[in-house]
Amino acid sequence: MLFSTTGMVKRILNKHGDIVFLCLVIVCVVLILFLLPRILSSHYFSTADEKAVSTTTAKKIIFIPSYVSTPEPVKGIYMTSWVAGTPSLRAGLVKLIDETELNTLVIDIKDYSGKIVFPIEDNPKLKDHGSEEVRVKDLQDFIETLHKKQVYVIGRIAVFQDEYFVKHRPDLAVKNKSGTAVWKDRKGISWIDPASREYWEYIILLTKESRKIGFDEINFDYIRFPSDGNMQDISFPHSSTTSKAIVLKEFFQYLQHQLILPMSDIGDIGDIGESRLKISADLFGMTTTAVDDMGIGQLLENTLPYFDYVMPMVYPSHYPPTFDGFKDPEAHPYEIVYFAMKSAVTRAEALASTTPVVDGDTVTTGQAGQSVVDYKNKLRPWLQDFGLKMDYGPAEVKAQIKATNDVGLSSWVLWSASNKYTQSALKAD
Numbered sequence: 001m002l003f004s005t006t007g008m009v010k011r012i013l014n015k016h017g018d019i020v021f022l023c024l025v026i027v028c029v030v031l032i033l034f035l036l037p038r039i040l041s042s043h044y045f046s047t048a049d050e051k052a053v054s055t056t057t058a059k060k061i062i063f064i065p066s067y068v069s070t071p072e073p074v075k076g077i078y079m080t081s082w083v084a085g086t087p088s089l090r091a092g093l094v095k096l097i098d099e100t101e102l103n104t105l106v107i108d109i110k111d112y113s114g115k116i117v118f119p120i121e122d123n124p125k126l127k128d129h130g131s132e133e134v135r136v137k138d139l140q141d142f143i144e145t146l147h148k149k150q151v152y153v154i155g156r157i158a159v160f161q162d163e164y165f166v167k168h169r170p171d172l173a174v175k176n177k178s179g180t181a182v183w184k185d186r187k188g189i190s191w192i193d194p195a196s197r198e199y200w201e202y203i204i205l206l207t208k209e210s211r212k213i214g215f216d217e218i219n220f221d222y223i224r225f226p227s228d229g230n231m232q233d234i235s236f237p238h239s240s241t242t243s244k245a246i247v248l249k250e251f252f253q254y255l256q257h258q259l260i261l262p263m264s265d266i267g268d269i270g271d272i273g274e275s276r277l278k279i280s281a282d283l284f285g286m287t288t289t290a291v292d293d294m295g296i297g298q299l300l301e302n303t304l305p306y307f308d309y310v311m312p313m314v315y316p317s318h319y320p321p322t323f324d325g326f327k328d329p330e331a332h333p334y335e336i337v338y339f340a341m342k343s344a345v346t347r348a349e350a351l352a353s354t355t356p357v358v359d360g361d362t363v364t365t366g367q368a369g370q371s372v373v374d375y376k377n378k379l380r381p382w383l384q385d386f387g388l389k390m391d392y393g394p395a396e397v398k399a400q401i402k403a404t405n406d407v408g409l410s411s412w413v414l415w416s417a418s419n420k421y422t423q424s425a426l427k428a429d
Helices: 002-057 087-099 139-148 163-168 197-212 244-259 263-268 333-353 394-406
Strands: 075-079 104-110 152-158 217-221 278-284 309-313 357-359 362-364 382-384 412-415
Touching (some): 075 087, 075 152, 087 139, 152 197, 197 244, 244 278, 333 394, 382 394, 394 412
Parallel strands (some): 075 104, 075 412, 152 217, 217 278, 382 412
C-alpha cells in the first residue's frame, strides 16, 4: 500500500509539477503577509516594554541625609580619610565610640594635600577644579551608619594649606619675596594666600557639598598665615596691603555670612535652628594667652563672634620651654591645659560682656558680670592623645580632660595623627 501511494505522488508531481510549485509559492506569500507583521509587532512591543522598564530602573535615587544635633557635651576623636576609607580600620574606632563616652567623630574632607576625599556628584562647578581623589567611596553611607548610632559627624577641612590648589592656581599662592616662585614651608608644603577671595568661594562650594552628604558640622583648620619656613623670603600677593589679623577676620565674617546667616538659602546647608549646619574654627593653642596675632593672623576675639565653636589646639607638647614656668610643658598636661583654657574662658566672658546684642530695636550688653552672648560655651579644645618627647597614656589624657572640666567647660576632642587612642582614659558607655 505504501509503495502504491508513493508512486501516485510521484505521478502527480511529474504531471502537475508546475501547478504544485505555484501553489506552494502562494502559500508562502500568504504566510509572510499575515505572520510577519505580527512577529515584527511583537518585537516592537517587547522593545518598547524593555525601554520602559529600563527607563524606570534608570531613575536616579535622590539621597536625603539625616542629621544629628550637636551633643552636649561633645566628646570626640579624629579619623584620617585613609582610615575612613578602610572598613577594617575604621571599624575599630567605631567600636571605641560604641563602648565609651565618645559621641563625636571628626573625619578629614580635605587635608594638606588639597584632595577632596569623597565622590563629587551633580556639582560641576566644584568638580571642574579637579581636586577630587576618592579615598572614601562610601563616605555618605558611612555617615548614615554613624547617624543611626546617634554619632555626631564633623568634617575637617585644612583650608589655606593646599598643595593641589597651588598647582591648579599658582596665581593664588603664597610666593617667595620676589614673587617669581611658590613659597614652601619646612615640610615642603605650599599655601594659598589667605586673602584670595576666589579660593574663599571654593571653600564655600566644598562646605556646602559636604553638608549634602550628611556632615553635621564643618571644622576649618589651617585658617592662618604660614609660620614655619624661610619667613625672610616670603610674600603675599593678595594681602600685602592688609594686616594678617584683618584678612582672617574678613574671611571668618565671609564664612558666617555664607553658611550661617543666609536663611533664604538654607536648603543648601540645613534647616534653621538646631539642625542647621554648624561651623567650628581651629586655633593655634597659644591664641588663648597671646596678646597679639603671633604673625599668623589669629586672634581669639576675632574668631569667637563668627563660629558656632572655637577649638584651640592646646597640646602641651606644642608649647615652648618655660611656658607658664615649666621647663618641659609636655610633662605637665593638667597645668598647661588648665592655664590655656582658663585664659580662653576669661577672654570669652570679657568679650561677651561688651558685645552688643540686637533684639528688635533694643541693643543690650552684659551687665554685672552676666554675659549676654555665651562665648564661653563656644570653646571646645583639642586635646592630645599622643606623645612627642614622652609617652602619653591614661593619666595624661585624663589630666587634660579634668583640666577642661575644671575651668567650666565640658566639650573636647582628642587628636592622634595615627588614630590610636587610649581607651582606658575614657569612661565606659
